[in-house]
Amino acid sequence: EAGVVQSPRYKIIEKKQPVAFWCNPISGHNTLYWYLQNLGQGPELLIRYENEEAVDDSQLPKDRFSAERLKGVDSTLKIQPAELGDSAVYLCASSGTFNTGELFFGEGSRLTVL
Amino acid sequence: EDKVVQSPLSLVVHEGDTVTLNCSYEVTNFRSLLWYKQEKKAPTFLFMLTSSGIEKKSGRLSSILDKKELFSILNITATQTGDSAIYLCAARGGSNYKLTFGKGTLLTVNP
Numbered sequence: 001e002a003g004v005v006q007s008p009r010y011k012i013i014e015k016k017q018p019v020a021f022w023c024n025p026i027s028g029h030n031t032l033y034w035y036l037q038n039l040g041q042g043p044e045l046l047i048r049y050e051n052e053e054a055v056d057d058s059q060l061p062k063d064r065f066s067a068e069r070l071k072g073v074d075s076t077l078k079i080q081p082a083e084l085g086d087s088a089v090y091l092c093a094s095s096g097t098f099n100t101g102e103l104f105f106g107e108g109s110r111l112t113v114l
Numbered sequence: 115e116d117k118v119v120q121s122p123l124s125l126v127v128h129e130g131d132t133v134t135l136n137c138s139y140e141v142t143n144f145r146s147l148l149w150y151k152q153e154k155k156a157p158t159f160l161f162m163l164t165s166s167g168i169e170k171k172s173g174r175l176s177s178i179l180d181k182k183e184l185f186s187i188l189n190i191t192a193t194q195t196g197d198s199a200i201y202l203c204a205a206r207g208g209s210n211y212k213l214t215f216g217k218g219t220l221l222t223v224n225p
Contacts, residue, residue, distance in 0.1 A: 041217050056212060105158075
């Protein structure tokens with residue numbers, strides 16, 4: 001069974017540029033999460049989807065971050081414009097049940113903003 | 115605000131030692147506590163605990179939850195260099211069943 005796939009694995013951009021990350025969850029997983037992980041910190045939730053609906057986006061900085069999950073499968077997380085403080089690892093995860101199940105993580109997209 | 119605190123934040127041991135990692139939580143409407151291992155890539159699932167006092171075991175790793183005192187421990191016996199990683203604890207709760215992570219414990223096992 002394929003795991004959660006993310007791309008790109010690494011991205012280096014200059015500040016004020018846009019960037020997008022893509023995630024393909026495990027087949028059949030209705031719940032998809034985007035987490036941000038700074039160095040030395042645990043993952044912090046940005047947004048959670050149940051199918052194509054964003055059910056928790058309270059931690060998403062909506063002035064510059066946006067996300068979508070068209071058709072309830074793949075998801076894209078966008079930052080525009082990027083700031084120096086956005087340098088981090090962006091982790092995507094999926095789970096089969098939203099309220100009790102374990103999360104399966106992708107390998108993450110490491111963003112460096114210069 | 116939901117909170118998960120892990121201790122110690124880092125730990126260095128020798129192969130063969132036994133280690134205990136701690137996780138305390140303050141989460142409304144607590145549902146479960148999860149442990150993950152993170153090497154230089156994706157966190158991988160270790161355990162999910164929902165009931166107090168019932169130990170979960172997988173090889174040299176074991177974990178237990180105390181819902182009265184609001185903490186969990188992760189034990190690793192006979193440590194190996196391959197156990198070197200960040201161990202993350204997360205508590206699920208709140209109105210949205212949100213998973214709140216701690217900062218992690220960086221374990222280094224020296225040969």
